[in-house]
Amino acid sequence: xxxxxxxxxxxxxxxFVSGESIAGELKISRTAVWKHIQxxxxxxxEILSRERRGYKLKDAPDLLLPSEIQIGxxxxxxxxxxxxxxxxxxxxxxxxxxxYHGAKDGTxxxxxxxxxxxxxxxxxxxxxxxxxxxxxxxxxxxxxPKDAPQLTLMTAVAVAEAMNRFKLKPEIKWPNDLLFxxxxxxxxxxxxxxxxxxxxxVVVGVGINVNFRREDFPEEIRxxxxxxxEMSGEELSRVQILRAxxxxxxxxxxxxxxxxxxxxxxxxxxYNVTLGKNIRVVSAIExxxxxxxxxxxxxKDGALIVETPEGLRTVYAGDxxxx
Amino acid sequence: xxxxxxxxxxxxxxxFVSGESIAGELKISRTAVWKHIQxxxxxxxEILSRERRGYKLKDAPDLLLPSEIQIGxxxxxxxxxxxxxxxxxxxxxxxxxxxYHGAKDGTxxxxxxxxxxxxxxxxxxxxxxxxxxxxxxxxxxxxxPKDAPQLTLMTAVAVAEAMNRFKLKPEIKWPNDLLFxxxxxxxxxxxxxxxxxxxxxVVVGVGINVNFRREDFPEEIRxxxxxxxEMSGEELSRVQILRAxxxxxxxxxxxxxxxxxxxxxxxxxxYNVTLGKNIRVVSAIExxxxxxxxxxxxxKDGALIVETPEGLRTVYAGDxxxx
Numbered sequence: 001x002x003x004x005x006x007x008x009x010x011x012x013x014x015x016f017v018s019g020e021s022i023a024g025e026l027k028i029s030r031t032a033v034w035k036h037i038q039x040x041x042x043x044x045x046e047i048l049s050r051e052r053r054g055y056k057l058k059d060a061p062d063l064l065l066p067s068e069i070q071i072g073x074x075x076x077x078x079x080x081x082x083x084x085x086x087x088x089x090x091x092x093x094x095x096x097x098x099x100y101h102g103a104k105d106g107t108x109x110x111x112x113x114x115x116x117x118x119x120x121x122x123x124x125x126x127x128x129x130x131x132x133x134x135x136x137x138x139x140x141x142x143x144x145p146k147d148a149p150q151l152t153l154m155t156a157v158a159v160a161e162a163m164n165r166f167k168l169k170p171e172i173k174w175p176n177d178l179l180f181x182x183x184x185x186x187x188x189x190x191x192x193x194x195x196x197x198x199x200x201x202v203v204v205g206v207g208i209n210v211n212f213r214r215e216d217f218p219e220e221i222r223x224x225x226x227x228x229x230e231m232s233g234e235e236l237s238r239v240q241i242l243r244a245x246x247x248x249x250x251x252x253x254x255x256x257x258x259x260x261x262x263x264x265x266x267x268x269x270x271y272n273v274t275l276g277k278n279i280r281v282v283s284a285i286e287x288x289x290x291x292x293x294x295x296x297x298x299x300k301d302g303a304l305i306v307e308t309p310e311g312l313r314t315v316y317a318g319d320x321x322x323x
Numbered sequence: 324x325x326x327x328x329x330x331x332x333x334x335x336x337x338x339f340v341s342g343e344s345i346a347g348e349l350k351i352s353r354t355a356v357w358k359h360i361q362x363x364x365x366x367x368x369e370i371l372s373r374e375r376r377g378y379k380l381k382d383a384p385d386l387l388l389p390s391e392i393q394i395g396x397x398x399x400x401x402x403x404x405x406x407x408x409x410x411x412x413x414x415x416x417x418x419x420x421x422x423y424h425g426a427k428d429g430t431x432x433x434x435x436x437x438x439x440x441x442x443x444x445x446x447x448x449x450x451x452x453x454x455x456x457x458x459x460x461x462x463x464x465x466x467x468p469k470d471a472p473q474l475t476l477m478t479a480v481a482v483a484e485a486m487n488r489f490k491l492k493p494e495i496k497w498p499n500d501l502l503f504x505x506x507x508x509x510x511x512x513x514x515x516x517x518x519x520x521x522x523x524x525v526v527v528g529v530g531i532n533v534n535f536r537r538e539d540f541p542e543e544i545r546x547x548x549x550x551x552x553e554m555s556g557e558e559l560s561r562v563q564i565l566r567a568x569x570x571x572x573x574x575x576x577x578x579x580x581x582x583x584x585x586x587x588x589x590x591x592x593x594y595n596v597t598l599g600k601n602i603r604v605v606s607a608i609e610x611x612x613x614x615x616x617x618x619x620x621x622x623k624d625g626a627l628i629v630e631t632p633e634g635l636r637t638v639y640a641g642d643x644x645x646x
Binding site for chain 2: 145148151152189191193196197200301317318
């Protein structure tokens with residue numbers, strides 16, 4: 001209901017929309033319209049009202065409200081259901097709880113800030129209010145658990161393609177770091193729960209640094225972190241970026257369910273900066289084990305093939321640094 | 324404390340043990356000893372007491388109490404921590420909740436009955452009081468998620484080896500059904516939660532039909548179900564069987580953490596009745612998809628290789644029936 005009101009106000013642009021026409025469109029009373037307008041104001045929308053002329057949208061908040069995101073959102077699965085949290089410990093934690101209780105394929109959880117955001121291997125992920133996009137997607141894909149790691153590559157590609165729409169050209173470091181000038185702009189954490197041979201659900205957490213300036217990053221991550229606004233030289237609309245990411249994600253996810261990961265791996269190669277490079281690998285499994293070699297390929301499961309003096313090695317999980 | 328008292332009484336066999344000697348051994352008062360004896364009686368132990376002579380164990384309950392199981396249990400990881408439930412919806416559900424809150428590697432959950440026991444693909448698993456062993460093991464193995472399916476094969480082998488101790492020779496149908504005369508005596512459900520490249524925890528649920536007679540099975544599963552007592556021709560001690568299973572499980576689990584799955588796959592082949600047979604496969608992934616062929620091998624991941632007129636197919640998950 002409130003979404004429709006916001007749409008009507010936006011369509012009208014600089015014109016006033018009468019309370020009567022809103023009431024007519026929604027088949028509610030003018031008093032009810034007025035109550036909805038009050039609610040929207042509480043959510044941060046600046047709405048002018050003039051007697052006999054009606055309402056006009058002066059300013060929409062830069063908040064990732066479902067009403068904002070879903071206007072004109074062109075997806076079939078991803079973001080059809082949306083949970084919004086002004087502040088939360090971790091969107092992945094909320095998403096896992098919702099998934100456990102049966103939330104639908106494609107449901108997303110969006111937060112303005114995370115107070116305990118996590119990256120891979122329980123590392124902290126800095127996710128303050130207003131500077132970035134912190135969200136999680138619940139997936140129930142028609143794939144085998146062994147293929148789930150490729151959803152991580154898919155997510156990296158989806159974000160990269162969304163960035164292309166804004167003329168930004170990120171690079172992907174295996175498996176799923178998006179880089180600008182060697183520094184990380186996007187973090188992805190994929191978590192899975194399932195039986196042997198059957199995925200119950202996957203939760204993909206995505207953190208995108210949007211409007212950070214250099215000095216907004218804590219000192220300890222400043223040398224390795226970057227943001228979209230640094231790439232583009234200007235502040236960007238978080239709402240527009242999230243909408244673009246959800247649309248690209250939705251497209252690729254439907255592609256995967258229909259045809260598997262071939263197309264994803266092809267696109268991933270286009271963005272990658274790892275293949276062909278001399279790298280150092282710190283394995284995620286054998287603690288502390290690390291080795292150097294040349295990244296020569298990814299296999300059909302998305303694992304990295306590394307040429308070492310002792311022969312080819314397959315890396316399923318780990319940290320890679322380019323030498 | 325109560326475990327030690329039961330041990331002392333058992334060691335004494337048909338003799339009385341004085342309250343004084345128990346109090347001395349445990350460094351507690353005789354009143355405290357008496358209180359523990361009361362508690363044991365509440366748990367089903369029949370303990371005689373005679374003035375000036377002390378206590379004698381007349382009968383220990385056929386319950387899967389931690390105090391019973393852990394006496395003489397020779398394991399290093401599995402069953403060191405043990406949760407006991409007289410009745411519970413599902414031991415896997417309890418185990419997953421405990422794992423989520425940090426329960427240790429090897430913690431087990433044992434129930435006398437499950438009111439909502441589940442097999443693979445959310446099928447019901449009949450698990451009434453007193454007739455079988457229904458338990459789950461929490462594992463935090465040092466392996467990659469892609470190797471987790473092999474824990475299912477490992478569990479099947481562990482149960483088979485435990486049964487060998489009782490001169491019972493089960494057969495394993497790929498991946499993890501234990502059969503007697505073509506009917507199922509053991510069900511295994513393995514569930515995993517993790518990040519890409521990193522297992523957070525695995526819960527292996529095991530249901531063993533121990534003292535079912537033919538007529539104890541509901542009619543609809545009677546043609547496909549069997550029990551250990553049917554195999555052996557006599558009732559068996561659930562406590563002794565569970566202890567044997569935990570010990571074999573512990574041994575194989577330590578082998579896997581140290582050396583991977585080679586030894587497991589070797590032993591699995593020894594018990595299997597699937598390889599070399601003409602089979603029908605109903606895939607767990609593409610709904611309804613099914614085909615026939617000859618099971619020729621398992622690969623290094625434990626997947627089944629099936630020879631069909633169209634060529635070799637690899638089955639990661641599904642139901643197999645032998646033709």
